[in-house]
Every structure is written in structure tokens, then in C-alpha cells.
Amino acid sequence: MPRRSPHLEVMVRAAVRAARTLSRDFGEVEQLQWSVKGPADFVSAADRRAEQMLVEDLHRARPDFSILTEESGLREGRFPEHRFIVDPLDGTSNYLHALPHWSISIALEQHGEVTAACVYDVTRNELFAADKGNGAYMNDQRIRVSRTKEMSRALIACGLPVRDWKGRKSFPRQYEAMADKVAGLRRMGVSSLDLAYVACGRLDGYWEYGIQPWDYAAGLLLVREAGGRSGRLEGxxxxxxxxxxxxxxxxxxxELIATLTGA
Incomplete structure (x- = not known):
């Protein structure tokens, strides 16, 4: 991998340090599944601890930058045009059920554009990182999107809205339209990793309605730097x-965009 920018190096170090405590706590979750109280409160506390560590590390290294996090919201810095967008635990439901598929996601937005990205799949020790204009990497190896050219051979990931999630209204039409065209659909519950998997060619595409900036900011840059397309259907x-x-x-x-917008 080319030398990481100083900003990306800060992000990677923060993610790796927070991963240690999340990994340690994850080792306790399976045992908590059998307790009367259950693991929900424990996981919520683990999430908050990881967020606190990330915020402390990022603020220490870049005290003038803003920080947007899932739990705490926006912490305004002296230079609001520079902000970190942080999800300390993407895939909380998976973590809660001792399912080893979750990540830490950090993006740096500067003047409205994502310029650095870090998504860390802790249980697999796979670190996805990118600086704008310098390509995307996993564990220092260059990654690229797949070469699949036919939708009939494509493996596509998606969100799966439940309960009162607004996306339930449009999703069935999109699902039916996509299911008629592709080789397979997957729902794994971690949007940052879905995007990282598109970047490294494990998936050919992905879509999801209603996720938050901390879920997708880093992944968008990973896909673009790996030679793919990513963004918002609405522009x-x-x-x-x-x-x-x-x-x-x-x-x-x-074709993916046309299928989704035409559904």
C-alpha cells in the first residue's frame, strides 16, 4: 500500500485500538446469551466504550476537526469543514447475537467530500482503507471491484427493512425486480462491510434505503477507489x-440503478 496519509494513519490507529476492547467484550457475549438478563445492556455499554475511545483518539490527534458519531451525534470542531464520521460498532444486532460479522467504520469528510476511509472487520482481521486518489486496500494489498458483466451472474447485497422501517414500502418492488435478474441476493446486516465487499470483488453490487452517514461514508470511498460506482440513487x-x-x-x-429506480 502507498504510504497512508497522516489523517488515514490516525484513523487506522484509532480503529485498531478500539477493536481490542470490542473483541474482548465480544468474547463475553456468547456466555451472556444464557443469562437471565441477556446481553443487550452489555453490548450497549461495549458500543459506548468503543465510541469514547475513538472520539478521544481522533480528537487528540485532530483537535480542531468535528466528529459525528452514531451515539453522541455531532461534536463541533473549530474547523467544521473537516469532520470524522464514525460508527464504533456497525452490526450491533450481529454482535448482540454473537454473530462474528461486524465492523468499525471511520470516514474523513473534508469540504463535503470523503477523502479517507477505514473499515475494520475485527473478527477476520481485515482492514479496508483508502485515501482519495490512491486506490483501496485490504491489509496493504490492493483491491478492485469484480469484473462481472452480466446481472444474471451477479451476487448483490441489500438491506432488509423490518418492523416500521420506512424502506418496507419500496423494498418489495425493488427486491422483486432485482431477484428476477441476478444470481443471488444477500442480507448480512453490516452496510460498511457490504460496501467493502463490493470494493474487493466479493459482491458485485449493493443497495439499501435509510441507513445513516456513519454506516456508509467510508464504504462509498472504498468502492470508488477500487474502480466501482457508489452514491445515492437520489443524487x-x-x-x-x-x-x-x-x-x-x-x-x-x-443496469443496477435502472432496475432499482424503475421498480
Missing amino acids: DDRLWEEGTVFASNAALGD
Whole structure:
């Protein structure tokens, strides 16, 4: 991997340090499944501890930058045009059920554009990282999107809205339209890793409605730096507003977008 930018190096170090406590706590979750109280409170505390560590490390290294996190919201810095977007535990439900598929996600947004990204799959020790203009990497090895050219051979990930989630209204139509075209659909519950998997070619595409900036900010840059397409169906001028995130390899982008918007 080319030398990481100083900003990305700060992000990676913070993610690796927070991963230690999340990994240690994850080892306790399976035992807590059998307790009367259950693991929910424990996992919530683990999430908060990881967020606190990340915020402390990022603020110490870049005290003038803003920090947006899932639990604490926005911490304004002296230079608000520079902000870290942080999810200390993407995949909380998986973590809660001792399912080893979750991540730490950190992005750096500067002047409205994501310029650095770090997604750390802790249980697999896979660190996805990118600086804008320098490509995307996993554990220092260059990654690229898949070369799949036909939707009939594509493996696509998606969100799966439940309960009163707004996306339930449009999802069935999108699902049916996509299911008619592709080789397979997957729902794994960690949007940052879905995007990272598109970036490294494990998935050919992805879409999900209603996720938050901390879920997808880092992944968008990973996909783009790996040669793919990513953004919002509603347009990137509304990147941080409510809507649908998508990603694909270079060949399938137009058809994926047309399938989703035409549903």
C-alpha cells in the first residue's frame, strides 16, 4: 500500500485500538446469551466504550476537526469543514447475537467530500482503507471491484427493512425486480462491510434505503477507489440526506440503478 496519509494513519490507529476492547467484550457475549438478563445492556455499554475511545483518539490527534458519531451525534470542531464520521460498532444486532460479522467504520469528510476511509472487520482481521486518489486496500494489498458483466451472474447485497422501517414500502418492488435478474441476493446486516465487499470483488453490487452517514461514508470511498460506482440513487448532492445508497462494479452500475429506480 502507498504510504497512508497522516489523517488515514490516525484513523487506522484509532480503529485498531478500539477493536481490542470490542473483541474482548465480544468474547463475553456468547456466555451472556444464557443469562437471565441477556446481553443487550452489555453490548450497549461495549458500543459506548468503543465510541469514547475513538472520539478521544481522533480528537487528540485532530483537535480542531468535528466528529459525528452514531451515539453522541455531532461534536463541533473549530474547523467544521473537516469532520470524522464514525460508527464504533456497525452490526450491533450481529454482535448482540454473537454473530462474528461486524465492523468499525471511520470516514474523513473534508469540504463535503470523503477523502479517507477505514473499515475494520475485527473478527477476520481485515482492514479496508483508502485515501482519495490512491486506490483501496485490504491489509496493504490492493483491491478492485469484480469484473462481472452480466446481472444474471451477479451476487448483490441489500438491506432488509423490518418492523416500521420506512424502506418496507419500496423494498418489495425493488427486491422483486432485482431477484428476477441476478444470481443471488444477500442480507448480512453490516452496510460498511457490504460496501467493502463490493470494493474487493466479493459482491458485485449493493443497495439499501435509510441507513445513516456513519454506516456508509467510508464504504462509498472504498468502492470508488477500487474502480466501482457508489452514491445515492437520489443524487450525490443529497449524499447525507435520507435515501438509498447503492454500489456496484464498473460494468453493472447503469443496469443496477435502472432496475432499482424503475421498480
